[in-house]
Amino acid sequence: MQRLALFDLDNTLIDRDAAFLAWLDEFVADHGLDGAARAWLVRADGRTAGPMDGFFRLARREFGLAPSAEELWGRFRRRMPELAHCRPEDLAALGDLRAAGWRTAIVTNGMTDNQRGKIHRTGLAPLVDAWCISDEVGIRKPDPAIFRLAAQRCATTLDRGGWTIGDSGAHDIAGGRGAGLGTVWIRRGRTWPDDQPAPDHEADTVAEAVAILLGRSPR
Structure with a gap:
C-alpha cells in the first residue's frame, strides 16, 4: 500500500456542523427569526443532500425572506469559511x-x-x-x-x-x-x-x- x-x-x-450553527445564529438574528425557525432550519439542513441552493429556496419560501435564494446562498458561501x-x-x-x-x-x-x-x-x-x-x-x-x-x-x-x-x-x-x-x-x-x-x-x-x-x- x-x-x-x-x-x-x-x-x-x-x-462543519459547528461552523453551520455559528452561521445559523447570525442568520436567525439578521432576519428576525425565532427559536422555532432556527429548529426548522437545523432540520432542513439535516435533510439537505448536495448543494445548498435547495435549502435556501425552502428557507426563503418558509419565512418570506426578501433576498433571492441565490443571494442567500452566496452570502452563506462567503461567510462559512470565516467560521470554519x-x-x-x-x-x-x-x-x-x-x-x-x-x-x-x-x-x-x-x-x-x-x-x-x-x-x-x-x-x-x-x-x-x-x-x-x-x-x-x-x-x-x-x-x-x-x-x-x-x-x-x-x-x-x-x-x-x-x-x-x-x-x-x-x-x-x-x-x-x-x-x-x-x-x-x-x-x-x-x-x-x-x-x-x-x-x-x-x-x-x-x-x-x-x-x-x-x-x-x-x-
Missing part, C-alpha cells in the same frame, strides 16, 4: 504525514468558492499536495473517479492503493472502497451500522486516524 492519504473536508478536517476551524492536533498530524513521506489530498463535495475558502482560511492549503472539489472538477463522491483524480494531482495513481479518511459512510467509505482504497471512518460519536460493510479502521479525530496510518498508538 503506497503512502497516499485522501481526506474528506467537512466534518473530517473541519467541524481545524483542531490544532489535526493540522499537526497532517504535518506528521508529510514529514513521513506521505502524499496527501483533500477530496470534498461542495461549491468551489466555499470549499477553497475553507481550505485556505483554516491553514490546510500548505499541508496537502492537492485537492479535488466536486463543483470544480465535475465529479462527486462516491464516484471513484474523483479519488483517482486526486491521486493524479498528487503525481501518482491508485494502482498501488492508498487510504481515504472521512465521516460519511456513503461518500467516503463506500466511495473509497470502490476506488480500491483502505478506509478510516471518523466516528463523530456514532456507531457503524451493522448492515453495512465495515471500514478498515475507525477513529474519533484526524489525528487519531493519522496515528493509525503511521502505525502507532493515537496521541
Whole structure:
C-alpha cells in the first residue's frame, strides 16, 4: 500500500456542523427569526443532500425572506469559511504525514468558492499536495473517479492503493472502497451500522486516524 492519504473536508478536517450553527445564529438574528425557525432550519439542513441552493429556496419560501435564494446562498458561501476551524492536533498530524513521506489530498463535495475558502482560511492549503472539489472538477463522491483524480494531482495513481479518511459512510467509505482504497471512518460519536460493510479502521479525530496510518498508538 503506497503512502497516499485522501481526506474528506467537512466534518473530517473541519467541524462543519459547528461552523453551520455559528452561521445559523447570525442568520436567525439578521432576519428576525425565532427559536422555532432556527429548529426548522437545523432540520432542513439535516435533510439537505448536495448543494445548498435547495435549502435556501425552502428557507426563503418558509419565512418570506426578501433576498433571492441565490443571494442567500452566496452570502452563506462567503461567510462559512470565516467560521470554519481545524483542531490544532489535526493540522499537526497532517504535518506528521508529510514529514513521513506521505502524499496527501483533500477530496470534498461542495461549491468551489466555499470549499477553497475553507481550505485556505483554516491553514490546510500548505499541508496537502492537492485537492479535488466536486463543483470544480465535475465529479462527486462516491464516484471513484474523483479519488483517482486526486491521486493524479498528487503525481501518482491508485494502482498501488492508498487510504481515504472521512465521516460519511456513503461518500467516503463506500466511495473509497470502490476506488480500491483502505478506509478510516471518523466516528463523530456514532456507531457503524451493522448492515453495512465495515471500514478498515475507525477513529474519533484526524489525528487519531493519522496515528493509525503511521502505525502507532493515537496521541
